[in-house]
Amino acid sequence: MNSDRRSFxxxxxxxxxxxxxxxxxxxxxxxxxxxxxxPPPLEPRAFVHIAPDGxxxxxxxxxxxxxxxxxxxxxxxxxELDIDWKDVKVxxxxxxxxxxxxxxxxxSTATPMNWDPLRRVGAAWRQMLVSAAATAWGVPESECSTKxxxxxxxxxxRSAGYGELVAKAASLTPPALNSVKLKKAADxxxxxxxxxxxxxxxxxxxxxxxxxxxxxxxxxxxxxxxCPVFGGKVKTAxxxxxxxxxxxxxxxxxxxTLVDDKVIPxxxxxxxxxxxxxxxxxxxxxxxxxLKVEWDFGAGASQSSASFAxxxxxxxxxxxxxxxxxxxxxxxxxxxxxxxxxxxxxxxFLPHNTLEPQGSTAxxxxxxxxxxxTTQDPAAVRRLTARITGISxxxxxxxxxxxxxxxxxxxxxxxxxxxxxxxxxxxxxVKITWSRxxxxxxxxxxxxxxxxxxxxxxxxxxxxxxxxxxxxxxDGKRTPFDAGINPHEFxxxxxxxxxxGMSNSILLGIRTGPLRAPQVNGRAFVLQSFLDELxxxxxxxxxxLQLELLSRPPASGFGFQPxxxxxxxxxxxxxxxxxxxxxxxxxxKRKKEKGRGMGIAAFFCHMSYFADxxxxxxxxxxxxxxxxxxxxxxxGSHVINPRAAESQTFGGIIDALSQMEQEITLAKGEVEQDNxxxxxxxxxxxxxxxxxQFRKTEFSPTGLGEPMxxxxxxxxxxxxxxxxxxxxxxLPLKRSGFAFA
Amino acid sequence: MPITLNVNRKPHSVDVPGDTPLxxxxxxxxxxxxxxxxxxxxxxxxCTVLVDGHAVRSCIMPVRSVExxxxxxxxxxxxxxxxxxxxxxxxxxxxxxxxxxxxQIMSAAALLSTKPKPTDADIDSAMSGNLCRCGxxxxxxxxxxxxxxxxxxxxxxx
Numbered sequence: 001m002n003s004d005r006r007s008f009x010x011x012x013x014x015x016x017x018x019x020x021x022x023x024x025x026x027x028x029x030x031x032x033x034x035x036x037x038x039p040p041p042l043e044p045r046a047f048v049h050i051a052p053d054g055x056x057x058x059x060x061x062x063x064x065x066x067x068x069x070x071x072x073x074x075x076x077x078x079x080e081l082d083i084d085w086k087d088v089k090v091x092x093x094x095x096x097x098x099x100x101x102x103x104x105x106x107x108s109t110a111t112p113m114n115w116d117p118l119r120r121v122g123a124a125w126r127q128m129l130v131s132a133a134a135t136a137w138g139v140p141e142s143e144c145s146t147k148x149x150x151x152x153x154x155x156x157x158r159s160a161g162y163g164e165l166v167a168k169a170a171s172l173t174p175p176a177l178n179s180v181k182l183k184k185a186a187d188x189x190x191x192x193x194x195x196x197x198x199x200x201x202x203x204x205x206x207x208x209x210x211x212x213x214x215x216x217x218x219x220x221x222x223x224x225x226x227c228p229v230f231g232g233k234v235k236t237a238x239x240x241x242x243x244x245x246x247x248x249x250x251x252x253x254x255x256x257t258l259v260d261d262k263v264i265p266x267x268x269x270x271x272x273x274x275x276x277x278x279x280x281x282x283x284x285x286x287x288x289x290x291l292k293v294e295w296d297f298g299a300g301a302s303q304s305s306a307s308f309a310x311x312x313x314x315x316x317x318x319x320x321x322x323x324x325x326x327x328x329x330x331x332x333x334x335x336x337x338x339x340x341x342x343x344x345x346x347x348x349f350l351p352h353n354t355l356e357p358q359g360s361t362a363x364x365x366x367x368x369x370x371x372x373x374t375t376q377d378p379a380a381v382r383r384l385t386a387r388i389t390g391i392s393x394x395x396x397x398x399x400x401x402x403x404x405x406x407x408x409x410x411x412x413x414x415x416x417x418x419x420x421x422x423x424x425x426x427x428x429x430v431k432i433t434w435s436r437x438x439x440x441x442x443x444x445x446x447x448x449x450x451x452x453x454x455x456x457x458x459x460x461x462x463x464x465x466x467x468x469x470x471x472x473x474x475d476g477k478r479t480p481f482d483a484g485i486n487p488h489e490f491x492x493x494x495x496x497x498x499x500x501g502m503s504n505s506i507l508l509g510i511r512t513g514p515l516r517a518p519q520v521n522g523r524a525f526v527l528q529s530f531l532d533e534l535x536x537x538x539x540x541x542x543x544x545l546q547l548e549l550l551s552r553p554p555a556s557g558f559g560f561q562p563x564x565x566x567x568x569x570x571x572x573x574x575x576x577x578x579x580x581x582x583x584x585x586x587x588x589k590r591k592k593e594k595g596r597g598m599g600i601a602a603f604f605c606h607m608s609y610f611a612d613x614x615x616x617x618x619x620x621x622x623x624x625x626x627x628x629x630x631x632x633x634x635x636g637s638h639v640i641n642p643r644a645a646e647s648q649t650f651g652g653i654i655d656a657l658s659q660m661e662q663e664i665t666l667a668k669g670e671v672e673q674d675n676x677x678x679x680x681x682x683x684x685x686x687x688x689x690x691x692x693q694f695r696k697t698e699f700s701p702t703g704l705g706e707p708m709x710x711x712x713x714x715x716x717x718x719x720x721x722x723x724x725x726x727x728x729x730x731l732p733l734k735r736s737g738f739a740f741a
Numbered sequence: 742m743p744i745t746l747n748v749n750r751k752p753h754s755v756d757v758p759g760d761t762p763l764x765x766x767x768x769x770x771x772x773x774x775x776x777x778x779x780x781x782x783x784x785x786x787x788c789t790v791l792v793d794g795h796a797v798r799s800c801i802m803p804v805r806s807v808e809x810x811x812x813x814x815x816x817x818x819x820x821x822x823x824x825x826x827x828x829x830x831x832x833x834x835x836x837x838x839x840x841x842x843x844x845q846i847m848s849a850a851a852l853l854s855t856k857p858k859p860t861d862a863d864i865d866s867a868m869s870g871n872l873c874r875c876g877x878x879x880x881x882x883x884x885x886x887x888x889x890x891x892x893x894x895x896x897x898x899x
Contacts, residue, residue, distance in 0.1 A: 066838025066875045196834040203839035204827040206775015206815030210840060213774040221769070246758070282765035355779050355787060355874040356840045404777070404840025405874045436780045643834060647880055651837055654876030676784040676872065685865035687878045 039101045042117055044124040044174050046099045047077060054149055054163030056083055059093040061100040061118075062110050063376050064199075065354075065406030067705045068648060069110045071198045072641040073118055079190040080122030080183060082146040083162065090198040095378025095398030105376035105406055106514060108606035108703025111640065115701050123180040125169075132168035133160055185638070194643035199402065211374035211401045214361040216429040220249055221281040222422050224432060225288050226273035226442055229301045229669035230510045231258050233272045235294040242276060242291055247283030250426055251276050257388065262475040264511050266444060267384055270417050277426055281433050300509035301669035305448075308473075308666075309346070311506045312450040315471045316344065320501025322477065324470070325487025327555045328497030333465030337456025341537055343530060345453070346730045347522035348663035350446035350515055351679060356404020357439040362419035363429040368395045369420055374403035376410040384413050385420035407655075408514035412444045440679060441671040444513025445664050447473060447483035451526045455495075461538030463531075463549060466495040473512075474504030481511075482518040488568035489520065489527060490604060493559025494549040509669065516655060517706035520605045524710030525717065525731065528601035532718040533727065542718065543582055543600055550575045569604030573634050573697060577611035578602045580632035580695050585613035595619070597722025601714035608707035609634040612653075612715040614688075618723045623741040624733070626688040626716060629653050631708060633692065636699040649692045649708045656712030658682040661740060663732045686740055744808050748773070749817025759805030764788045766804050767814060775815035775843045779872070786871030789844035790814050796851035798870075815843035818850060825895060826850045829888035837875035845871045849885050858889050 049057040058077050064070035074090045093100050102113065126146055133151035134141040137158055145152050152159045162169075185191075202209050227233065239251040256272030259265065274291060278284035315321075334340055361372040362385070369389055375381045378398045386393040403410055415432060423430040434442075452469040470485045479502075487500055515521060531549075535542035550571040554560055559568035581600070582588060590598045595617055602611035615628045631649055639645045661680045665672045673679045717728040720738065728736040743754045748771060755770050762781075767773045767790070776799060779787030783798040790799045791813040818824045823831070826849050836842050845868070852859055852867035859867070864885050873881065 066836075066840075068837070194834075196831065197836050197839075199839060200831045200834065200836055201823075203836045203842050204815075204830045204846060205819075205823065206773070206843045208774040210774075210777075212778065215772070215774075280765060280769040282761055282769065353874055355785065355838070355872065356777070357779075403838065405838045407874075433778070436782075647834065647837065647877065650879050651876035654878060655874075658876075675782055676780050677782065681872050681874060682876070682878075683870075683872065684868040684878050684881070687876075690879060 039097050042101050042121055042177060043099070044121045044128070045170060047121050048081060048125050050162050050166040052163045052166065054087060054161045055089065056081070056087055056149070056162070057089045057091050059100065060090050061093050062103050063105040063378065063400050063403065063406070064092065065105055065374070065376065065403035065410065067105065067110070068197065068641060068644045069105070071195055071644065073110060073114055075190050075195060075640055076114065076118040077122035079188055080119045081126050083149040085190055085195055087149055092400055092402070095373070095381065095400050097379055103378050106408065106411065108608065108705040108707060111701050111703045112607055117177065119182055120177040120180050123182055124174050124177055127175050127180055128169040128172045129162050129165045131172055132165040136160070136165070136168065191640055192638055192642065195641055197644065209402050210356055210404050211361070211372065212356055212359050212404070212433055214372040214401060214431060216361060216363055219361070219429040219431055220277040220426055221279070221284050222275055222277045222430050222432040223281070223284045223288055223435065224254065224271070224273045224275045224418055225291055225293070226271050226438065227295045227297065228441065229295070229297040230442065231271065231300055232295045232297040234274060235296050237274050237291060237293045239274065242287050245283070245287040245290065247278040247280060248287050249277050249279065252425055262507060263478045263480050264509070266412055266481040266511070266513050267380060268511060270388060270421055271414060271442065275422055277422065277430060285435060297669060303509050303669050304667050305665040308448065308506055312346070312471045315503040315505070316450070316452045316469060318503065320469055321503040321505060322501065324485055324500045324502050325492060325558070326499040327558065330465045330467050330497045330499040333497040334454065334456045334467070337464050338459045339457040339537055340454065341533055342454045343533060343729060345451045345526040345529065347449055347525060348665070348731060349448045350659060350662055351440050351443045351664050351673070352407045352409035352515060353440065353679065353681060354403070354405035354407060354409050357434040357436055358409070358415040359431065359433040360415040360419035361429065361431040362416070362423040364389055364420060364423040367391050370397045370399070371416055371420060372399045372401050373413070373416050374401050374410055375413050375416060376406050376408070377413065380411070381413050381416045384417050388417050388421045389424045407516045408518060409444065412511065412513055436676070437674040440674050443664070444481070444511040446515035446521065447480060447512040449483070449522055451523070453526070453530045455530065455534055457534060457538050461540050463491070463495045463534055463545070465497040466491060467499045468501070470500065470502045471506070472502065472504045473506045473508035475507060479504045480508055482514050483512050485519065485523070488558060489523060490559070490569050490574065491527070491531065491549050493554035493568055494552055494571070498555065498558070510666070516652070517605055517709040520603065520710045521659065524601070524603040525713040528603065528711060528714035529717055529727070529729070532599065532714070532721065536721070543578060543587060546578060546602060547575055569609065573609045573699070574602055574604055576695055576697065577609045577632040577634050580693060581611040581613050581630050584632060584691060584693055585615070585630040587613055595723055597719045597724070599715045599718025599720070599722055601711040601718060603707070603710040605710055606706045607702035608704060610708050610711050612711045614712070614715040614719040616716060616719040616723055618720055619741065622738045624716070624720060624738055625741045626657060628689040628691070629712065629715065631690065631692045632695055633704070633708060634695045634697050635704055636697055636701040638701045639694045640701065642694070645694065645704055646692050648704050650690050652706070652708035653690055653712050654682050654687060656709045657686070657716070660713055660716065661732050661734070744804055746804070746807065746812060747809065748812045749814060755804070757804060760803045762800050763790070763802040763804050763807055763812070764799040767799065773814050773816050777840055777843060779841070784872070785841070786848060787841050787844040789847040789871065791847055791851055794851065794854055796848045815847060818846065824850065825891035826853065826888045829884040829891055833880050833884035833887055835877050835880040835884050837877055841871060841873045845873065845881055849881070849888065852885070853888060853892060857892060859885060
């Protein structure tokens, strides 16, 4: 088997599609490759508007869905512009990549992609203001400085506010961004200080700032009743009867434009169904209860979770279909091992459950489209809505509206496609709002997965071989979106022999998509649990076993690659967070008592590092109480907005705990969970005490939206093992006989 | 028959079927969009408003059942600029996406009106009906304690 690095990259790219490429490209190169678009150099004047009174408006370039970028990206500009944060007003930019560069909410990329460029935007503007002051005063620029929104010439004692200088400064040609001088970190007054969410006032007073709140004159409200089986088509429907119901203006049978492919893409097109347009949403939704539809369910109706599990079990009886990565001789190493362990793990489909359901508002008029979207990916909205309405991409105007949660759901933009299409059909503005049931049953789900593991220990209890069989969905060499695997997930590279294979022949007829910490949100549970199993089998502390693995130089082409930020973990940084969390939680001195235990886990993803310890107790009915979680993170040299970062980490940890009880299952092709009665989310009384520390390292700052999540689940399940001796190998908890108290 | 509603200390007459949920009257008839739709079955709390000072879920509350009762939404919580609970939410920097927060704030305001110094257990019990998908629960807990202090220093609840 060819195991050089190039072949891994190829297989990986084929297997995973989309985000898997991130592993091998810098974020910028990735975005360019995906979009076939190179934005012009950033123009400082597009991002910052200074008024004559000195007040400053900074444009927030990326979509905001709760991750905090609308606050912390403008902080980067404000720092280098050298202004007082209290003078800053932040405004949401429209979706316009020609003006703002890449605009994207995902992959924890906002910080690494913008840390350098946005500071340079601020510094360039500052330089233009200094230049204007120097000219006005007839002094060299080198004698001028700035402080809190003023240019200063200390030799003569002269000073001028930015507002006084802006008319002249704005007429200058901005300097090349790579030429501007940046502040020393020691001089920062904004970066690294906690600044509140810029939308707090609007949020706490209930201003209409979310997608669902958009209101246009003459707008109709819409629901689109889709087939319970994804892609099912309308044979007949009582549309005439529905059209007569109160408030109903139009009823349309939507044939849809779904692509016919055995592997459903992230943006498959318009879903079929019956659209009801009415004066209010409640009228549309009420009329819907009288709908009688005869469906052509299509091939999707034969799928079920039971059948998927059976197909996975069958796949484990066969050799891998593809080898994704390998080095060393696993067979020989297993033969020579003094102990061999085997286990099979499984994790389910998961929904996103953004608290604001999907929805979008569009106005199609005179072959131009204006759309108010909560998307994570405005460029995709432009492409998809132009295609569905048959207009050119340049005739689409995209307003990016604050999203009530994103988590990866708002990459599919099916709601935007629906709103655009419906507005064109209706000839007037349309807002579509999905019901919770629509949202939960027509999601782009986190793909389920099954993993068979076999590993060997030598007489000293060191791991000598690791074989991993990943069973997933797909057809041929392709897997659905974010249902693939990459060969760099720890412990790849750090065991003397390693083999990762994949079988991906289970056909899947529903959409999958990214969910916070895509791909690894499920797999970290598996990998970090099995390492814990090995430690226990070897009679060793699981922390020691991980630290030992991380002290070995990684195998060639695996694990950490200094030139490739999306490769595997830097062992030093992963050790660092493990050691920090062990100290925080007093891991080495943990008490052993019946029914109570601590577990540890660590993971690297999306360029950042986290390790967690969980302290849990389990009662006689297998009900788990999580008492405390300690989390240590390494996001590089700076945490831009520390208190918000801590909140974000709390949130990711709570999200992970919620995931442990959730699943999406299919029967006769239909999703069986449609609302929060069947899909629990963690509630206030179940939230543990959480302690977070960020470990500062010399590396360029990286993102936080996702990397805190993956190690939480194995820290908890490992703690459950420590408390009970019972190993959780299947999620959600109830499938292993456990529940949260 | 028009229905008379008292919303945020102002009378409104709405001509709608009496079984329409209050939520959709607030949002789409009266234009008060701070109250949010999340699940439609009372399980998420995003639609929480006060009726005669008690926290209720407006998503299934038939509008006729609250005729002539005092309805307070997030837009009308404050007598002045912002209510101490809203102020606490800002100062503790609770919101992430912010979608659930109007409902959380209304539940917290109802709690503090009956328990001016709530314990953590009081908070758990009063807030367990409000979901936060972003996981701001630790900050909400902090903010409720902070709001209790703000209210105490301002001479009690309003």
